[in-house]
Amino acid sequence: MAAEEIHRASTHAPVNIAVIKYWGKRDPKLNLPTNGSISVTLSQDDLRSHTTASCAPSFTGDSLTLNGQAEDISGARTQACLRELRQLRREVEAQDSHAPKLADMKLKIVSENNFPTAAGLASSAAGFAALVRAIAFLYQLPTSPTDLSRIARQGSGSACRSLQGGYVAWNKGEKDDGSDSVAYEVAPASHWPDMRALILVASSDKKDVGSTAGMQQTVASSTLFQHRANEVVPKRMHAMEKAIHDRDFEAFAALSTKDSNNFHACCLDTDPPIFYLNDTSRAAIRLCEMINSRHDRSVCAYTFDAGPNAVVYYLANDEEAVAGYFKALVGDKPGWEGKRGQAIQAAQKSVLAGGEEVAAKLLQTGISRVILTGVGDGPRRVEEHLC
Amino acid sequence: MAAEEIHRASTHAPVNIAVIKYWGKRDPKLNLPTNGSISVTLSQDDLRSHTTASCAPSFTGDSLTLNGQAEDISGARTQACLRELRQLRREVEAQDSHAPKLADMKLKIVSENNFPTAAGLASSAAGFAALVRAIAFLYQLPTSPTDLSRIARQGSGSACRSLQGGYVAWNKGEKDDGSDSVAYEVAPASHWPDMRALILVASSDKKDVGSTAGMQQTVASSTLFQHRANEVVPKRMHAMEKAIHDRDFEAFAALSTKDSNNFHACCLDTDPPIFYLNDTSRAAIRLCEMINSRHDRSVCAYTFDAGPNAVVYYLANDEEAVAGYFKALVGDKPGWEGKRGQAIQAAQKSVLAGGEEVAAKLLQTGISRVILTGVGDGPRRVEEHLC
Numbered sequence: 001m002a003a004e005e006i007h008r009a010s011t012h013a014p015v016n017i018a019v020i021k022y023w024g025k026r027d028p029k030l031n032l033p034t035n036g037s038i039s040v041t042l043s044q045d046d047l048r049s050h051t052t053a054s055c056a057p058s059f060t061g062d063s064l065t066l067n068g069q070a071e072d073i074s075g076a077r078t079q080a081c082l083r084e085l086r087q088l089r090r091e092v093e094a095q096d097s098h099a100p101k102l103a104d105m106k107l108k109i110v111s112e113n114n115f116p117t118a119a120g121l122a123s124s125a126a127g128f129a130a131l132v133r134a135i136a137f138l139y140q141l142p143t144s145p146t147d148l149s150r151i152a153r154q155g156s157g158s159a160c161r162s163l164q165g166g167y168v169a170w171n172k173g174e175k176d177d178g179s180d181s182v183a184y185e186v187a188p189a190s191h192w193p194d195m196r197a198l199i200l201v202a203s204s205d206k207k208d209v210g211s212t213a214g215m216q217q218t219v220a221s222s223t224l225f226q227h228r229a230n231e232v233v234p235k236r237m238h239a240m241e242k243a244i245h246d247r248d249f250e251a252f253a254a255l256s257t258k259d260s261n262n263f264h265a266c267c268l269d270t271d272p273p274i275f276y277l278n279d280t281s282r283a284a285i286r287l288c289e290m291i292n293s294r295h296d297r298s299v300c301a302y303t304f305d306a307g308p309n310a311v312v313y314y315l316a317n318d319e320e321a322v323a324g325y326f327k328a329l330v331g332d333k334p335g336w337e338g339k340r341g342q343a344i345q346a347a348q349k350s351v352l353a354g355g356e357e358v359a360a361k362l363l364q365t366g367i368s369r370v371i372l373t374g375v376g377d378g379p380r381r382v383e384e385h386l387c
Numbered sequence: 388m389a390a391e392e393i394h395r396a397s398t399h400a401p402v403n404i405a406v407i408k409y410w411g412k413r414d415p416k417l418n419l420p421t422n423g424s425i426s427v428t429l430s431q432d433d434l435r436s437h438t439t440a441s442c443a444p445s446f447t448g449d450s451l452t453l454n455g456q457a458e459d460i461s462g463a464r465t466q467a468c469l470r471e472l473r474q475l476r477r478e479v480e481a482q483d484s485h486a487p488k489l490a491d492m493k494l495k496i497v498s499e500n501n502f503p504t505a506a507g508l509a510s511s512a513a514g515f516a517a518l519v520r521a522i523a524f525l526y527q528l529p530t531s532p533t534d535l536s537r538i539a540r541q542g543s544g545s546a547c548r549s550l551q552g553g554y555v556a557w558n559k560g561e562k563d564d565g566s567d568s569v570a571y572e573v574a575p576a577s578h579w580p581d582m583r584a585l586i587l588v589a590s591s592d593k594k595d596v597g598s599t600a601g602m603q604q605t606v607a608s609s610t611l612f613q614h615r616a617n618e619v620v621p622k623r624m625h626a627m628e629k630a631i632h633d634r635d636f637e638a639f640a641a642l643s644t645k646d647s648n649n650f651h652a653c654c655l656d657t658d659p660p661i662f663y664l665n666d667t668s669r670a671a672i673r674l675c676e677m678i679n680s681r682h683d684r685s686v687c688a689y690t691f692d693a694g695p696n697a698v699v700y701y702l703a704n705d706e707e708a709v710a711g712y713f714k715a716l717v718g719d720k721p722g723w724e725g726k727r728g729q730a731i732q733a734a735q736k737s738v739l740a741g742g743e744e745v746a747a748k749l750l751q752t753g754i755s756r757v758i759l760t761g762v763g764d765g766p767r768r769v770e771e772h773l774c
Contacts, residue, residue: 223645224652227614254658258610261660265611269652271645272676279666289659 007102008054009137010386013130013379015047015121016040016161016168017197017311019256019303020236021263023211024219024229029076030178031157034219034226035233038169038186038240039161040313042197043376047121051111051130052386053138059106065387066111066127073109080154081132082107089139102139109134110386115371121199121309128155129162133379145378149183165189165377167244169237189375192247194316198323199371200330200363202280202308211306214267214274221271228266233259249315253301256313257288260303276306280366283359284310290356291325308366316374320345323372329360335370344372394489395441396524397773400517400766402434402508403427403548403555404584404698406643406690407627408650410598411606411616416463417565418544421606422620425556425573425627426548427700429584430763434508438498438517439773440525446493452774453498453514460496467541468519469494476526489526496521497773502758508586508696515542516549520766532765536570552576552764554631556624576762579634581703585710586758587717587750589667589695598693601654601661608658615653620646636702640688643700644675647690663693667753670746671697677743678712695753703761707732710759716747722757731759 016039024034062082064073073079089103109131115121132152136143149160149170160182161168166189173181209217218225236255243251267274277285281304288302288310299318303311314322327336327346335341403426411421449469451460460466476490496518502508519539523530536547536557547569548555553576560568596604605612623642630638654661664672668691675689675697686705690698701709714723714733722728 223619223649224611224614227611232610258656258658261658262610262656265652265656268655269645269649271641271648273648273672275669275672278669282662282665285660 004056004058005100006054006056007100007105007138008052008385008387009134010050010052010382010384011130011133011137011379012044012048012050012382013126013133013162014044014165014376015042015049015115015123015126016158017042017303017305018158018161019252019301019313020233020240020259021303021305022158022170023215023263023266024225025157025215027176027178028216030181031077031153032178032181033157033170033172034229036170036172036237037158037161038167038237038244039158040195040197040375041162041165041168041189041378042373044380045376046371046373047115047126049111049113049123049126049130050382050384050386051109051127051134053131053134054108054385054387055102055105055138056108057105059108062107062109064109064111067113077128077155078131081128081151082135084151084154085132085135085139085141088136088141088143092139092141099140107135108387112386121201124156125158125162128152128159129379131155132159133163137381146182146184150179150181153178153181153183163378166191166375169241186241186244189377192244193375195375196314196316196319196323197373197375198312198314198326199373200280200284200310200312200326200367201335201369201371202278203366203368209274214270214306217274218266218270222266222269224269225266228262232262249301250298253292253298253313256301256303264304276308277304278308278366279362281308281310283362283366284312286359287325287329287356287363288312290359291322295321320347326370329363330367330370333367333369335372338372341372391443391445392487393441393443394487394492394525395439395772395774396521397437397439397769397771398517398520398524398766399431399435399437399769400513400520400549401431401552401763402429402436402502402510402513403545404429404690404692405545405548406639406688406700407620407623407646408690408692409545409557410602410650410653411612412544412602414563414565415603417568418464418540419565419568420544420557420559421612421616423557423559423624424545424548424620425554425624425631426545427582427584427762428549428552428555428576428765429760431767432763433758433760434502434513436498436500436510436513436517437769437771437773438496438514438521440518440521441495441772441774442489442492442525443495444492446495449494449496451496451498451518454500464515464542465518468515468538469522471538471541472519472522472526472528475523475528475530479526479528486527494522495774499773508588511543512545512549515539515546516766518542519546520550524768533569533571537566537568540565540568540570550766553578553762556628573628573631576764579631580762582762583701583703583706583710584760584762585699585701585713586760587667587671587697587699587713587754588722588756588758589665590753590755596661601657601693604659604661605653605657609653609656611656612653615649619649636688637685640679640685640700643688643690651691663695664691665695665753666749668695668697670749670753671699673746674712674716674743674750675699677746678709682708707734713757716750717754717757720754720756722759725759728757728759
């Protein structure tokens, strides 16, 4: 009995958190955005999607398993990714007659996130980036990360930014076919390696409208949104690229917080209004303002995706000032138990001023855990296979 | 000993709640707004400022007492009102040599609100309208409400809309001296008398930035605000006037809720962001949406001023549908004990669907009382004097 011919490849892919936000599609089918966006890729040591793609002549159908659950693979978004990747594989096979005919085999994809899918941590971005990257490894495609981003984008818009590390921009693009709506590296993680992120994960609350539906409601009904997309964001894209090139945290902080608030303002201006920020989020914002005010400069910047979790960016030098402050308030929550969390000295609680106490109490009630992480690199090929 | 010559006049003045919001000044000194606004004057049977203005040769200084507390009368805003009213009185005295020389006497103003000043119920609007109206009565000025509105506006912008009953618009005006920035009647209360308002008063919470400072922060820093002021509001002003003329509640509801959300979106887009809506407000919004959805039409409209209180407008015919629904949720709070509140049949709690229960619980925790009221008339002269 011959051993079965199974081909497989595995990857880790990172989460990214935008600092100039993607919200709104000009083409919902191709996931073409109304405006560009910029994100920070977070370290896979902390948050990652781990995906194995395999194919074999014996497989009878494409399949996708996510965190142990069989998922529907027939959706248009996943199918678009598989179709494009198979097409690229066929080009490889056409040029090399010895290359095995993988494009015709069925795919088995198994994926696991090391963070709760429902936590609102851009799991679909990491997930689709990992899916595309794993299959590209399996197919031995020579395709560049930017070209792969065009494919991942069709799975989940923000996934295109998870195919590279460091600081990544997603070009809005002008063409109808989306060929120029791709992600590119603004700077690698090594350019500004001391960027840290503290994620304040909000207690599970019934989530408001999902982002796919929500953003199109905004496009259809907000009277402010087009102004954001056409006037506000383009200027910020340039300014944010410059802030990253210059390692100018003051500018980075001002742009990220303003853009987060601007995006949530457009959500509120949607009909019916969409609320992702809750009282806990608001408290986190106030506390960030208080930290900055106490230090008389921007030591931290907050940003919120389509959910109540605060992502607080700061530089390694300010870890005590920022993470130490939050450790004093929510040091009893899970997330501090690692080596890095333990090394952070909690601030003295006695420093809390009047207004802070109210916010601190809200945070204490509304936060379920924290995640300590920072800027990281792009997808890594791994030899640990999930199937 | 001759009896002392004391002149006095008293008035009640109403609260108004805008449905197209005033936010932002193009001239902070004259309280000239960046955009027009429209409000509903609420019944003085429920909410009112009661003010007595008196003057006498023996008075040695102008004084103002609000709810039993001496207030500073030397502020530029109050002084502007007194100066203009005295100027008009001088014109009266110049034309009638028998008219007593009141303009030269010091003024004693005593004012009482029948609602908590801190409740965020536009107390300054009612207060300044009552102050101006009481002095105008005292001085026997022939001035029209619209001309008085020009004076009251300098005390508190939205006060200009409390000098008339029913449905009142405040013209943005174009002139630098503010002479055309006045309030006018869109329609009297009798035109559409069945407009009701249920106010859900939020439990006292530390208020965010006050409106005077907040609106100028928005003007200075929001990237969306000018678009609101120049593009969004002007169209809504026309549409809202039409909705009122046509007694078209569906249009009235759509415009009020959208404009409230648009205003709060601009607050969120302010740097630093301003939050007036909290989780209780958000719950009230969701419940209003659910009521409308259940009835397949807009039976209610919500609007929020610079605070977390929801003002829910509805028509008398829908009192059971709207007020009865909220009575089922917060019927144990103060505010239902009057004749009208008792007559409202609370809805069956069993009708609550899943999402409603979460919102209902938030409302139960976050609401301290309700106020049942409706559209009402303009300031009334009264003979009950406070001094």
